[in-house]
Amino acid sequence: MQVNSEQTSVAADAPPAGPGTAGPPPVGPSTAAGAAVVVGLSAGDAEKAAALRKMKTVALALLVGMAVVFTLAYAFQKEYPWLEYVRAAAEGGMVGALADWFAVTALFKYPMGLKIPHTAIIPRRKDQIGASLSDFVETNFLSEQVVQEKLASIDIARKAGTWLSGPGGAERVAKEGAVLIRGAFTVLNDDDVQAVIEGMVRKHLLTPPWGPPVGRMAERIFADGHHHKLVDLLVDRTADWVDANHAAVNRLVSDRSPLWVPSFVDDLVGDKVYLELAKFVHAVQQDQDHQVRRAIDTYLAELAKDLQHDPVMIERAEGIKAQILGDPEVRELASRTWGTIKNALLGAVEDPDSELTQRFKSAVRDFGSRLVNDDELAGKVNAWIGDAAGYLVTTYRSDIAGVISDTVARWDAEETSQKIELQVGKDLQYIRINGTVVGALAGLVIFTVAHLLFG
Template identity: 75%
Template sequence: MQVNTEPTSLTGAAGLPGGVQPNGPAGRRPAASSDADKAAALRRMKLLALSLLIVMAVIFVVAFALQKYYPWLEYVRAAAEGGMVGALADWFAVTALFKYPMGIKIPHTAIIPRRKDQIGASLGDFVETNFLSEQVVQEKLASADIARKAGAWLSSPGGPDRVAKEGAAVIRGAFKVLNDDDVQAVIEAMVRKHLLTPPWGPPVGRLAERVFDDGHHHALVDLLVDRAVDWVRDNQETVNRLVTDRSPTWVPSFVDGLVGDKVYVEILKFTRAVQSDPQHQVRLSIDKYLKELAQDLQHDPVMIARAEGIKAQVLGDPEVRELASRTWDTIKTALLTAVDDPHSELTIKFKAAVHDFGTRLVVDPELAGKVNAWIGDAAAYLVKTYRSDIAGVITDTVARWDAEETSQKIELQVGKDLQFIRINGTVVGALAGLAIFTVATLLFG
């Protein structure tokens, strides 16, 4: 650090009046007000240290010139001499950290500019080892009891409203960012992958087999039989007309009427018998047919192929695209409508769920412990996985600075305290010089 008699100059970090404006890769940047305050304080401390050195020099000159007339001034000269030596030595030590003293490239000086990258790497390693450790992070999070604090906020009067408001903003923002065509393409791809690509026959057959084995289809059979009985009962004329239409033309009409009535009565008796008898042969035949159909859907290649053909007819390309479009439009419209209405059922239930969860975090120690453990484990995993990358930010940032900028930044932060070294060196040097001269005079004078 070069001795300078100009009070407005600032060696190293404060080379410009009013603050530090380092020349980095991106050019000059205006100093923040805090940096300007630090630069001003650093200038004052440098001026004070320099003033002490000048005072010691003046005292030394006066004492040296007058000591032959006033012998006691030898002690003053010795103290001033020691003070100058101490001040210059500590000035050299402090300056050697940030630059070459007086521009002379003395070995082991300008330590920070020359070893900038090593300092950045060491600082990154220090942070990674001592701060970004799993144990440190988990202990800090455990002492913070984040779950209970979050629960207290979530259960407060404004907590659920704030969460719902921010959640609505996120949903609206997401819908603005998402492209409808892209989302529909994703839905269509998922439908094809999970619905169309797998064969339908075997899974449908397995599902049907469980349904038929448990007898859940009997309610549907009962419904169909009941509707059949109702239809036959209410459509005697239709039955008679069918008989007449299929009767030979030479048969008299009254015979057609008798036959039609007889057929109607028999059909009605038959359907009512099926309706009233759970073990009727028709019902048993239906059960047998359905179970065989379930087996064929699983194992018969012909039936499986027919099921695939039905699937292709029902869900062809146009139908799939339309399904994806309708699905996305429905989801999007429903969510936007719900989040825009503070009184919608979705918003009300969401707020209630948030409030309930927050209350449980406060009153349920077991749940709060689990949440805290999850947070700690997640943070520990992130630290364990990415701590080198996080610490690497420090190393990379320092590496991008040029040597002068790094020296300026560091001196701006610690330079004021380092000037106390110069001041202390001046005082201690003066005391040491006085003590040494006094002892030497007493012993050898």
């Protein structure tokens, strides 16, 4: 990194020689000797650099002024004795200005190039400074108690609830959520997702035997009588069919009778069979305690038990499962499932007026209103945030604070000094100004006291 000598003369090896030469170290190369062009500064840093140059100029002007006053007062003090007081004040001002210039400069580099002990503190000890700053931040800021107390005072839950329930909050969340979903679908590989779905189907749907869980569920259904409506429906449909198909019953009877039986006999037998069949079906339909119904109940109850305990029935159920969901069917199911979910979500997030988007916005606004109005919910959310932040701080405080020491350690020593001077150099120039003023006053007081005491 090149540093223009004219720009850095104030904080370099010697006190500044005149106004206009002061300035912060550049953050870029110079184009020619004595005419540096500072590049790479942000707008804020450029303002700080200008303010630093101004304050250095003021401090330098005071030093030069004190030197001029001292010279004139010293030259004419014999003719005008009162100038001795002026000379003493100017002399003390110069001493104070030079001493504080030395103190300020010693922070950033060797004054006048002399490697005096305990100078160039920041370049020489930047790693120790970074480590100390890291320890300070870790101890005083990244403590669980400090973070939790700060979060509790903020009441994040209600602030978030006010924003979510207010105008634009839900829309912003929906918009950012849509971006997140689109980004996720862009990153995700369809084949990988389908493989995951297929694996989940096999693990949770195909690997466990179907018989016992189906049997337990059916047993509860049959025990509660929920199947009776289905039985009623089947009986009603059978009765309707019988009522509407007298001729079909007669035809079935005639088709199965011997050829030598006269047709009128077939008709008589067919009518008799139809009447008995209709009578039987209507009896089952009207009598809720009919023996057929009881037989159905008994059969279904036994079927439910067999599905749970009979190895043969369980094996049959497994065979049916294998026929329904073989490898091709599972892959097709996984592909259809992922495709449906993906298309539905992408379509919904692309359309701000879609039902899914509107429902999501409504849910966000409702949650925000609850955070504002429900003290218990807001307390739970604040407690959760505090616990989560406390856990993160307790677990990763050293890693977080370590960013400071690691970053400072990577900086070049000279660059570190320049960065810090740019940030605090303006305020440090007030030390030089104050030193000049205080030194002048001290010099005047000392000379006055000595003159009064010793004549």
